Amino acid sequence: MNKKRNTPLIFLMVNMFIAMLGFGLIIPILPDFLKEFGAGGGVAGYLVAAFGLSQFVFSPIAGDWSDKYGRKKMIVGGLLLFSLGNLIFALAETIPMLYVARLVGGIGAAAMIPSMMAYVADITTQEDRGKGMGMLGAAMSFGFVVGPGLGGILAEFGLRMPFYISGAVGALAMLGSLVILPESRSQEDQRASRESKVKKENILKQFAQSFKAPYFLLLFLIFSLTFGLANFEAIFPLFVNEMYGFNTREISILITVGAVIGTVVQGVFIGKLITAFGEKRLINITFLLSAAALILMLLSGNFWYILILVSLFFSFTSVMRPAINTLLSKMAGNEQGFVAGMNNAYMSIGNIFGPAMAGLLFDVNVTFPNILGAIVLMLSLFLSMANGAKLKALKPETSI
Known part of the structure; x- marks a missing residue:
C-alpha cells in the first residue's frame, strides 16, 4: 500500500x-x-x-x-x-x-x-x-x-x-x-x-436461506462460539468477585493477560495448528477444551489457577473462530459475500443471547452461567462430530 x-x-x-x-x-x-x-x-x-x-x-x-x-x-x-x-x-x-x-x-x-x-x-x-x-x-x-x-x-x-x-x-x-x-x-x-x-432481501429471508445451506452447521457453530464467549465475558467479572472475592485490579489483570495470550496464540500458531490438525479436528478439540476450562474455573479461587484457565479459554476460542471461518470460506464457493453477512448476523445473535442468559442465571446461582456455557459448547461439539461428513474441506480430515 x-x-x-x-x-x-x-x-x-x-x-x-x-x-x-x-x-x-x-x-x-x-x-x-x-x-x-x-x-x-x-x-x-x-x-x-x-x-x-x-x-x-x-x-x-x-x-x-x-x-x-x-x-x-x-x-x-x-x-x-x-x-x-x-x-x-x-x-x-x-x-x-x-x-x-x-x-x-x-x-x-x-x-x-x-x-x-x-x-x-x-x-x-x-x-x-x-x-x-x-x-x-x-x-x-x-x-x-x-x-x-x-x-x-x-x-x-x-x-x-x-x-x-x-x-x-x-x-x-x-x-x-x-x-x-x-x-x-x-x-x-x-x-x-x-x-x-x-x-x-430482508434479514429474515436471509436467515431462512442460510438454514438450507450446506454450511449451516458452521454458521450455527459461529453462534454457539460467540454465545459461549459473550456468556463468559459478560459475567466473569461478577463471578470471580462474588465467588472468590477478586477486586477490580485482579479482574483487569486476568482479562488483559488472558486476552493478550489468546491474541498471540491466534497470530503465531493458527496457521501451524490448521496444518497439523485440519479445520474440522481443530474445531472439535477447541470446543471440548473450552467447555472443560469453564467447568474447571468452578473448582478453585486461586488467582494463578484462574489466570491459567482464563488464558487457556481465550486461546482455545481465539483458535476456534479462524478455524471455523476458514472452513466456512472453503464451503462458501461463490457466495462469499452472503456468507460473510450471515457470519456477522449469527455472531450478533450470540452476543445478544449469551450475555442475557448468563445474567439471568447468575442471579439464580453464580456457577450457572459457566455451566450453561459449557453445555452449549459441548452440544456444539456433538453436532460437529455427528455431522462431520457434511463439512467438506479441501482435503479429507478426521474428527476426534
Missing part, C-alpha cells in the same frame, strides 16, 4: 482501537459499578446484550447508508455516538440511563465498524486487501486487550473515570476524522447507490 493510502488506514486503525478500548474498559469495573445501583448479574447481562442488539438491528441500515452517503459521514457519526454513549454511562444515576448509554453505543458501533471495513475495501487493491483488513483486525484485538487493563488503572481515580476518558478520546478521534480523513467513496458511486432500484 502506498503512502497516500496508509494515512487513512492509520486513522481507521486508531478509531477501531478506540472503539474496542471503550468496549473493554467496562469489564473489570462492572461489579463495583453495579453495586452503586443495587444491581446484579441480570442487569450486567442485559447491558452487554443491549449493545449487541442495537448493533445487530442498525448494522444493515448503517451499511446501506454508508454506500449511499459515504463512509466518512458514518465513521464520524459512529464516533460521535460512541462518545455520547460513554458520557451518558458516566453521568447515569438510574439503570434505565445505563441501558440508553449501551443502546447508543451499539448504534455507534453499527455505524462505525462496517463503514471502516468498507473504507479499507475502497482504498486497497485485491492484493493488499487482506493486509489492510488484517491491520484493522489487529487494532480491534489490541483495543480489547488494552481496555480491561486501562479500565482497572483508571478506576483508581473513580469508577466513572474510565467512561469520561473513553468519551473524551472518542471525541478527539471524531474531530480528527472530520478534519483529516478523506471520503473514500466517490460522489458518483454514492449517487448510483441512492438511485439504485435493486431491492435487498
